[in-house]
Amino acid sequence: MSPNTNTDAPLLRVRDLRVQFDTAAGTVRAVDGISFTVEAGRTLGLVGESGSGKSVTSMAVMGLHGRGRVSGSIVLAGQELQSLNDRQLSRLRGRRMAMIFQDPLSALHPAYTVGEQIAEAHRHHFGTGRRAAHRQAVDMLGEVGIPEPARRAREYPHQFSGGMRQRAMIAMALSCEPDLLIADEPTTALDVTVQAQILELIARLQEQRRLGVLMITHDLGVVARVAHDVLVMYSGRAAEQAPVEDLFKQPAHPYTRSLLDSLPRLDDPDDAPLRAIPGSPPSLTSPIPGCAFAPRCARAAEADEAARLRCSDDRPGTAYYAPGRLVACHLPLGVSTGAVPHGAQPPAEEAR
Numbered sequence: 001m002s003p004n005t006n007t008d009a010p011l012l013r014v015r016d017l018r019v020q021f022d023t024a025a026g027t028v029r030a031v032d033g034i035s036f037t038v039e040a041g042r043t044l045g046l047v048g049e050s051g052s053g054k055s056v057t058s059m060a061v062m063g064l065h066g067r068g069r070v071s072g073s074i075v076l077a078g079q080e081l082q083s084l085n086d087r088q089l090s091r092l093r094g095r096r097m098a099m100i101f102q103d104p105l106s107a108l109h110p111a112y113t114v115g116e117q118i119a120e121a122h123r124h125h126f127g128t129g130r131r132a133a134h135r136q137a138v139d140m141l142g143e144v145g146i147p148e149p150a151r152r153a154r155e156y157p158h159q160f161s162g163g164m165r166q167r168a169m170i171a172m173a174l175s176c177e178p179d180l181l182i183a184d185e186p187t188t189a190l191d192v193t194v195q196a197q198i199l200e201l202i203a204r205l206q207e208q209r210r211l212g213v214l215m216i217t218h219d220l221g222v223v224a225r226v227a228h229d230v231l232v233m234y235s236g237r238a239a240e241q242a243p244v245e246d247l248f249k250q251p252a253h254p255y256t257r258s259l260l261d262s263l264p265r266l267d268d269p270d271d272a273p274l275r276a277i278p279g280s281p282p283s284l285t286s287p288i289p290g291c292a293f294a295p296r297c298a299r300a301a302e303a304d305e306a307a308r309l310r311c312s313d314d315r316p317g318t319a320y321y322a323p324g325r326l327v328a329c330h331l332p333l334g335v336s337t338g339a340v341p342h343g344a345q346p347p348a349e350e351a352r
């Protein structure tokens with residue numbers, strides 16, 4: 001899916017991405033044909049429950065999909081990543097695209113100082129001398145808001161608080177000035193105040209550096225705060241993509257509606273039960289002929305028999321819903337049945 005209307009080539013263009021893993025239980029279709037773009041200077045929020053394929057998507061973009069079989073196209077700044085070998089991809093990682101994770105300790109080596117690790121990334125990609133790389137590391141720590149950066153650069157990751165470690169990881173990720181930052185649940189382990197600070201930091205750095213950001217999260221609050229556009233994933237497939245305000249104001253896909261409905265509200269009574277989505281996502285080892293959300297979908301349950309059959313038997317294609325918006329649903333919300341030209345190609349400017 002790609003609702004961008006900008007005529008310039010996007011920074012990242014992913015087309016029909018599929019990632020499959022062979023397991024003892026069968027082939028897992030972790031990502032099942034998704035398309036999206038990320039523009040320079042903008043944030044795309046990739047949202048979904050655990051197991052929806054959002055992290056696998058980001059790892060595939062980074063070329064870190066392990067034993068997964070990847071097909072489709074991943075073009076970063078005009079370069080097709082699928083045609084590169086491991087060595088070429090490794091050169092791009094850090095330099096053109098970088099990733100930060102929920103747990104900074106998984107990215108920071110416990111036996112080296114924070115400054116050494118940031119400097120090493122710079123030396124590796126640019127061949128910078130030791131002193132200059134160290135100075136650059138200290139500058140980077142200062143830029144991400146670490147007080148006394150020269151002193152903190154000599155400390156080890158375990159001497160940093162959770163929030164400071166996350167800042168250090170951002171400093172390391174951005175030290176080689178990549179074009180694309182993939183942030184995989186970067187604030188999930190942090191308390192609310194620190195979470196807000198880290199999200200503000202990412203937004204500030206993005207604006208200063210015109211970074212394209214792919215923000216992976218299950219948290220719609222994070223999306224509302226930082227994303228310009230949102231791609232909602234369900235069972236490895238795209239459900240809908242829209243500018244963030246439109247998605248919150250009027251979701252088009254019943255799954256998005258259910259996600260929004262499940263958020264607690266300030267005016268809920270204290271003893272109000274949580275509104276969970278009934279049922280659970282389907283197994284990814286069995287082929288899903290129709291819509292993956294069909295067994296849980298209230299909209300389909302209320303539809304007539306023909307529509308229900310269509311939902312369970314025919315996989316909905318991606319259809320134009322409104323300017324800048326795409327949806328994969330036979331019965332999108334806010335539109336009477338049949339009003340959306342299912343299977344129709346989005347207008348040319350939407351089809352990048």
Ligand code: SF4
Nearest residue numbers: 291294297311329330
């Ligand atoms: Fe629900 Fe049918 Fe739309 Fe799937 S295609 S989300 S089952 S209405």
